[in-house]
Amino acid sequence: MALLEIRDLHKNFGAVAAVAGVTLSVEQGSLHAIIGPNGAGKTTFFNCITGEVAPTRGHVLFDGRDITGSPPHRLPALGISRSFQRTSIFPRLSVAENVWVSAYGTHPLAAGAMLRHADTIPGLDERIRDALHEVGLERHAGRLADELSHGDQRLLDFAIALAASPRLLLLDEPTAGLSRSDTQMVIELVERLKGRYTLVLIEHKMDMVMRVSDRISVMYFGRLLAEGSPEAIRGDLRVREAYLGRRA
Amino acid sequence: MRRDRYSFLLLAVLAIVAPLVLRPVIAAEILIFAIVAVANNIILGYTGLLSFGQATFFGVGAYISGLMIVHWDAPLWLILPTAVAANVLLAGVIGYLCVQRIGLYFIMLTFAFNQMFYFIAYSWTTLTGGEDGLPGVQRPEWLRDDLAFYTFVAVLALICLALMKRIVDSPWGRLFQAVRDNPDRAAATGHNVRLIKLTSFVVAGAFTGFAGAVYALLYGIVPVDAIYWLRSGDIVFMTLIGGSGNFFGPVIGAVFFIWLSETVSLFWNRWPMILGIVFALVVLFLRGGIVEVLARIAGVMRRRRDAG
Structure with missing residues (x-):
């Protein structure tokens, strides 16, 4: 069952479409990572869920309930x-x-x-x-x-x-700016939490994402480029080109 | 919690000793401003908001008390709760509008409302006496004697401080500090930041209005200065110079400020210069205020004792 559902989410800043129609669902109990190169719209997407930013169009559903545009301080009570x-x-x-x-x-x-x-x-x-x-x-x-x-x-x-x-834990680049050993510590913590909480992870450290995720969505220029298991994403040519390819 | 009990005990002892070394009216004025400064610190030190308009509530409290006595000869048990209720309402409205903005804009809004109420008081001369003040605020019979009045103020001040201590130790107090430290995180943990700021503002407004109502009885007159913006500045000054990082710090600030203004001003009318210099020194070198000086001295003495 999907705990979090995003339906056709859009967010425009003036003429710039930071998020341009994202639809995805996060299964209860899974760890769903959202990756993408810098400027892909991950953070804006995240902020639309947390209520920091009001989406221009589209819906955010939590446990079947429409929470689009709820202010940040209402979310903890929902879980x-x-x-x-x-x-x-x-x-x-x-x-x-x-x-x-x-x-x-x-x-x-x-x-x-x-x-x-x-x-x-x-x-x-x-x-x-x-x-x-x-x-x-x-x-x-x-x-x-x-x-x-x-x-x-x-x-x-x-x-x-x-x-x-919480029932849903949103993690915004939890290892950003950390030393190698601290990063390891946080990855281990995320692995301990996995399965007990539904987790949405925004990250661009690929090794971490491949290691801990159940499912990965790749964002590129405000859209979803691909979605699947870590293995499927690793093998996806479009993803390689857009994101991994630049690193290799 | 035990340390707080000692602090209150010390405060009670000092309150008993005070009229022996100071004129009772001066001692009473100190305690009235101690309430105001501690209340202001709930906003400044605990919630991290600078209000430059606390004189609004002080002045409105004073005028309510003065008018109720001059026109109706109303009893204190009616006056003081009325002053508190009116200021809760007033601080609720002003605070609601001010907390919509943050930082400099918040400060300027509190200042603007202060100015607004000052000009109302200044120009509505038939009601407030305007520039000449509102004279003829007679204390009730049993408080005519200055020492009796001082005792009354001392008891009220201790009760007010105890109540405010209770509030800052309650969940509200901790939420004030959470909002001060990190409003975004406070919101993300389920707290309505504006509501928390507003609560802090209203609590301070209520106690400040209460102190203002008592102040009207002190010299038998409500001067228009009571609501003037310089008064708001004095209140911020007392809070910072005493130490905004400590619940009791502003009490020391009030003692210092009132004592200085009442004694030094007698033989040197440029006395505010001293305040200015002290203020500059505190801001530059002693962010914790006078409390920090005391803590440092206590630290040195403890180390000496341990060494010897």
Whole structure:
């Protein structure tokens, strides 16, 4: 069953069609990667899903429900969470508090507990601990987020996304700007998450995409050029020409 | 949490000692502005927004209190809640419009609304007395004595600070900080950033209006200065100089500012120069304000003690 469906999505910036009619569906429980050379429209496409950008035309359906144009702050409650390409955390809060913000954002008790001490809200501790455990940052829980290493901050970005208990996790180039060893760490994390969450991954590191994806869509000049399994994409001549060919 | 309890205890002790070393009205003025500065810091230090219009709420609170006493001889239990309610409403409307913009535009909007309300107060002379101020704001019988009034203000100030501490420790307070640190991420984790900013603005407006209402009773007059933009500047000044990174920092800023203006101004009328120099030094070298100085001294002393 498709958890996320995109139907004929368009986004124009003035005369430029950044996304020019993309239709795709993401199966429940799969890891669906969207790749393409720089300027192919991946990020705009991603931002149309997350609500940062309102599409010019077309629809975004989540679990059969039309969420086209929903503002970003509505998505976590629906079960959609995201990580950011440029690490996006709360630098002056502690690591645990960073995750708290996300856990609280989707907490059913939220409205009733408005004047308690933030750290005494029932049910949040567990979710915070689970999210930190998932990425292996528990031992840093009390530290200021700003003090973490570059790689650990990216992991914290993941923990923030996970603390919302999402059904769909959108990952925007999760290894961008990371060192080789940090990249390895993030790839391993993505592999651990695979199967337990439905994942949409935007990426242009080919080795990573080929290794972790169930299905790959290739964007080129705002359109889908090809779609298929990693093997099929690897062998696709048009894709080679547009994207891989330039690297080889 | 325990450290906060000590801070409040220390504050209570200082509040008891204050009238022994300062004139009670000066001590009362300090505490009134302590409420205002701490409230402003909820916007500035916690939410990361600079409001250049806090005098709007201070002034409106003061005029409400003054008018209710002058015209109706209304009792305090009616005046203070009215001032708070009116400022919640006012800050709700002004805040709603201001949070539609960010950065410099937000600041300029708060400033513009301040100017608007100032000119209303300035030109509506039949109501506010305009430039001459609104005189004849009599304290009720039981607060005529300055020391009694000071005690009343001290109790209210401690309650206000405790309430604000409660708010910044609550989920709201943490969301204020999340919005300050990273509004995009706060939105992506399910939070309505504008609503959070607005809440912060309204909380500050309510406490500032409350302090203004008490201020009207202090000297028996509401001067038009109470709502003038320079007052908004003073409030930002107190907050920053005390230390916007700490809940109690702005209290120190209020002490410093009011004490300086009330003592040094007696023998040197260019005293704002001192403020200017101190402000420049704080911004250049001491971003944490006076609180940071105290923390550094405490750090040195602790190291000495550990070494010896």
